[in-house]
Amino acid sequence: MTYHTSLLTAVDSRGHVHLVVGSNPLAAARCNQSLAVGATPILVAPEPSKGNLLPAALQVRVDAGEVQWVREAVRSNEHLETLGRDAVDGFVDAVFVTDYDNTVAETVSSACRRRRIPVNVVDRPDLCSFSLPSTHAEGPLQIGITTNGSGCKLAARIRREVAATLPAGLGEACARLGALRRRIQEEDRKTTEAGTSTTGKPRIENVLSEDDSYDQSAAFNQLVPSPETGADGRDNNNSGDAEIAKTRRMRWLAQMCEYWPLKRLAGVTDADVEALLEAYARGTALPKDAPVADKEAATSALPGAESDQGRIILAGSGPGHPDLLTRAVHQAILSADVILADKLVPQGVLDLIPRRTEVAIARKFPGNADAAQEELIEQATAAARAGKTVLRLKQGDPFVYGRGGEEMIRLRAAGFQDGRTLFVLPGITSALSGPLFAGIPPTHRDAADQVLICTGTGKKGKPPVPPGYRVSRTAVFLMALHRITGLVAELTTFTAEEEENKNLGRTLWPLSTPCAVIERASCPDQKVIRTTLEHVAAAIEQEGSRPPGLLVVGRACDVLYTPIATTTGDGSKPWSVEEGFAGLDLDSISPVGLASLA
Ligand code: SAH
8 A cells, every 4th residue: 555645844944924814713723733832923814704703813913013904805826926925026935825716715725826825725635735743842842643535533533642751851951952953053163263174164053953864874883982082092182083082972962863762862951961071071081970971971871881801692582573672682682782693583573673683593404403503603703802782582482492591601602791891681471471362370279380391302312202291281383383283292102112121111192182273372373282192193183283382281281261062073174273373462462362362
């Protein structure tokens, strides 16, 4: 589907003449809007017929001389070309038609278009050359929302929601940061004029432009060197270094705007601005507790932030939905210099990685898991030794079949120390959240008192020893669906080897044990199949399989569900299938499975 969108602009309307056609309450609102942006509104409308009055708000403005009222019906040719500013030969700068009969509106609109005068006609998008977004204003900060004709009520609602999420004081903070920016520019201009610039290039433009429609330059993300020394480590005492210092200062401000939590930016005070300026003017270190450039603000909540060595954070990204990340892992994603992700890390999570961050995804495919693991370890070690914060991102929980333990051992051996340069953050494991999103409580009083997390794939392809049956046991099998037939056989019958060795001590799982297959838990294409061990292999074969998926076996599967009939005789399948995941938006939460519990 393609959509029509508009070029959003912010028009400096100071001194402009706005023609407002009509004399209803909307005309009053338009006049107020024009006055608020420094324009001069001129009302064009005949005297209201006998007994009618101008809206009070408008009459007040007219009486105060703020709104000039031309008491006649609009005449396009004349009014459009004569009521405006001399500077633009008498043409008006914009026209707002607020009430009309259709012919008048059409005539005014086409007259405006011919003269390139922007025109807006209420409720007639076809006659408008521009529309006014629903706006939120706070100090110099303005936020405009348009749905491009899909509904102004909707736009207003979205605008309110957006505005409500902003921290208090952001408008004032914009003004303060703007002042800081101007003062830095001012100081740099002085330095340049004093003849210390080598290039004279206005580098400011590169780093401080408000237009973010192009990517940041590679230089943007380079570490800002400490103020005592230039980027090359030498003292700041010659012209080249002055240039470096200047660039550094501008980049520092740009980075601050990029990386600081909005709340912290909103809290910048006049005193902060002075302290920042003073520190930089003197070229000394920043005052303690003053805002520090680069990512330190974002990382200060993480352990080991005080260390200037690199570090490695091993973290779990949850089962799929990005809302299932922990705050700690989300923070780590936002602040890491380098992210090394396993192939299974869900797209929704990868989408959260800032575009400036270096990312590598494991080139893992059957047969090269060890090599891929090795490669990532090497990359992590090298980057951390170069002083970077490296995030090793794993799917689910890093210590549940994530080989996280192995990586810890390797990294320790490479000299990284727990709690100093090596950290591990948990993630929500699919082993427990998968069943949950299928409405299966792995433990439940009187039904299941233990849960085993098992793998269906053993080392070097050899099947692992299957767990024995207990009526109150729930077993969750990861990495198992590709060999479901073998797994079911192992659970429900003795292996040839066991028979041979007369090793028949384990209790077999009855074929009638309820089970569920949960695939892509918490992803939009989540799928749940409920059946019994007897039919699960056939169900997967017939319904198809979309990895990753897991198998839950045990009575817990039926705790919140009525067992489905597996001996139907009427030709229907002995399993049920549910597709989809409604998301985690609490306003609409109804993950499949949970929804059908009611
Ligand atoms: N560390 C991960 C597990 C890694 S092993 C965790 O804690 O979740 C990979 C296996 O996890 C897959 O073969 C599959 O069985 C399971 N798995 C991972 N994500 C899943 C998901 N969203 N839905 C169902 N199973 C998933």
